[in-house]
Amino acid sequence: MADELVHYEVRRGIATITLDSPHNRNALSAQLRAELTGHLKAAVEDDAVRVVVLTHTGPVFCSGMDLKEAGGASASQQGVNEFPAILEQLWTSPKPVVARLAGPARAGGVGIVAACDIAVAVESATFAFSEVRIGVVPAVISVTVLPRLLPRAAHELFLTGETFDAGRAVAIGLVNSAVPAEGLDAEVARYTDMLALGAPNALAATKRMLQQERSSNLGAVFADMLELSAKHFGGPEGQEGIAAFVQKRKPSWVPTGN
Known part of the structure; x- marks a missing residue:
């Protein structure tokens, strides 16, 4: 049986969902997508859960779709048809979702960040819409990303695929807060504590x-x-x-x- 790639824990009303596939930079493999979907469903259905935190192990938050699985595959096999459901789960979750980024996000990973209600990143985190550089279109993630971004920034970054830092991510509306690494957990806790005060x-x-x-x-x-x-x-x-x-x-x- 394959090792679990996404972990789930509930403490004091906070459900923490942890991507734990560092060998492929937490890429959205079929197994990771299935486990993430299940844990998000569990968090929404658990009345004891008030806030959801989406975080990760390893140096990368999420590198996007698993391209090793996608090579030569149809859209359904690539997970393109499944991925919108994950973004919709995050976007429509009745429980506020906080993304905790201790490292970079790329492509679909940025779509996940945008689908969360609040995103906190370390200052060293970087982001990129790298799709056009491998001949594909950032179509699915645009549904959650475009409502967050300033229009000029969206055109620039979607078309160029340029890597940008956490400071720029805050300035254009993708991320709420960029903090030093040693302050990441405290900043996430600041948000979750405030959210827990809401009915x-x-x-x-x-x-x-x-x-x-x-x-x-x-x-x-x-x-x-x-x-x-x-x-x-x-x-x-x-x-x-x-x-x-x-x-x-x-x-x-x-x-x-x-």
């Missing part, structure tokens, strides 16, 4: 709101947002949150220790 249903609804397309009819948009606001204001979480604020206590959903 689960409110977080899920806020994610959906952030991702939905807005009509050009402002009246209709305001009506929809008023309905959403009223639903949660008068709902169990909203009322608990208001009561906790008035009573100067933590609401019931805040994990012990926060």
Whole structure:
């Protein structure tokens, strides 16, 4: 039986999913894709999980598709048909997902970073949309990447395949924070601690709101947002949150220790 390539652990409401395939730079092999899919599903379905952290072992976060498996293969065999489902799992997860990068990301790996809600990288991490340099198109990852990037930067980096650093990744909207290596875990914990303070249903609804397309009819948009606001204001979480604020206590959903 093959060794596990993706590990899953839950502690204090945080599900940590770890890519552990350093021999191929955590490339998206068939086995890794299957295990990652399963663990993301488990995190979403576990009511005890409040936040998901996606991290890795080895010097590289994710190098993209496993090109050794892809050589001479059809699209389905390459995993191209499976990969959108993984990006969609991350993008639509009702639990906030934080990417923790202690090293570089390339191609599909950058798509994964973009699909996460928050991304924290070490300052030495690098990124590249290297697809055009091997004769392919960054089509699938564009679905999650383009909403994050400044348009000029997207054109430049998609077309040139140039490698860029974590500072540039922050500047163009791909990454939230770039920190020295010794501060990576503290910065990830800062985000997960803040996310754990949010009410689960409110977080899920806020994610959906952030991702939905807005009509050009402002009246209709305001009506929809008023309905959403009223639903949660008068709902169990909203009322608990208001009561906790008035009573100067933590609401019931805040994990012990926060």
